[in-house]
Amino acid sequence: MPSVLRSPVLLLGAAALLAGCHKPYGTDGPQGHVRLKVEATWQGQPVITGAIHQNVNNYRTQVDLLRLYLAELRLTGPGGAAALADITFFDALDGGTDTVLAVEAGTYSGLHLGLGVPAALNASDPVLYPVGHPLSVSNGTYWTWATGYRFVLFDGRYDTDPNGTGTPANMFSFETGMDPCYRVDDLVLPAPLTVQGGDTTDLVLRLEVDRFFHNALDTIDLATDNQTHGDNLPLAMRFTDNVLGSITVQ
Template identity: 50%
Template sequence: MYPKNLLYAYALIGICALPACHKGTSYGEGMVRLHVTGTWEGQPFQASQEHHDVLNHRVFVDGLKLYLSDVQLKGPSGQEDLLEVGLFNLTVGEGVSLVKVPAGTYGSLLFGLGVRPDLNMSDPSQYAAGHPLSVSNGTYWTWASGYRFVMFDGRFDTDPNGTGTVLPTFAIHSGKNDCYTTAERLAPSPIHVEPGDTTDVYLNFAVDRFFYTQSDTIDISTDNQSHGENLTLALRFTDCFVQSTTLH
């Protein structure tokens, strides 16, 4: 269970806003540092740089923010909470949160992409500036009474050899409870949390995979706008977002 005071993180570059960040560890407990990262074809993701998608379009990603909810480590003895809700801005680099958990061995990470339904329906005015659900973050859809879950913005060029100014834009903003998706990612090797030590865990989003899965390919030249009204496209992108993730 989460403590009465809301566990949360608002992550930019190495900024942690978890209540547990500055607490010392007691016997039998260790610290887990969760890194949320982005890559493009295995290399660190860099915003506004030229990339090529699976259909060989030139792509410039200018903005990438996303919410994660109910992040937990899962082990033989159960699940341990890392984060209830966090906003990660991968445009500026990896996001990091730090939390204390019981020492032990864990095998997977559970998470929800987006803001889980009960929090998504909450009143954003109750959250102070700096909280991931605060209206100051500009992520709340007033018209939909809910949050944008993933904000994926940029420019594209259908000419793979183009060199001129890239003007056509894409803006994929998923949201609404239908797009909230939970997933589990297995660790490639056991995650050992030792008493008094800090263990690093990385959840990576392969941004180049945001346009396709094994069963679907999204053509950004025709499917490039989603602001809550195009649920079919939002769900297709959500599937790509989730399937792009790996744990290491």
């Protein structure tokens, strides 16, 4: 299940920041809701736990876990920006999960997001958060040894033989964290998104998992690069860039 946090203190700070650069959407007008869904796909098809796909290296690739934090979520448009949530947590496999977020009514053309946990929240004490909170220890995402959170958890198995059968024998695990792995992006919506007061509008983010392994300049070869748990920062940053580049808005 996804979880979400909207912090009044952080939102006030964000509003002050926004006021200095553009006219914000009204804060006293009607509110609507956005149902934000995050789903994993492989070449456009839903990623099902345990299903086997061929990756860019023609390796048989099985995905068993894909969970992630999205932060600093804001809808953007001619009126500036309107906050959705400070931090959210999603399980993206098997059709994905969704959460309903309150937002100012208006018409929007973009979405600002962060992949991971921003530094201030990453340094916070997880024991302060109740069960159901995105940063609760109950989610199993906190690295005690690193005093910070895992941002993206992506685990599975692979086989370099494209003609192999059965469950792939080799394991991969990309679990990013650390402040240098936090990334932000501004996505353009495929069409204007109008949120009416009192209504709920759907917004879907897709993670194209086949693109987790490559971009135009770099390919992650699972035969040699298949593990990062905070101890292989260069690989974690390569992987993070690929994940961020894989996100599309439907």
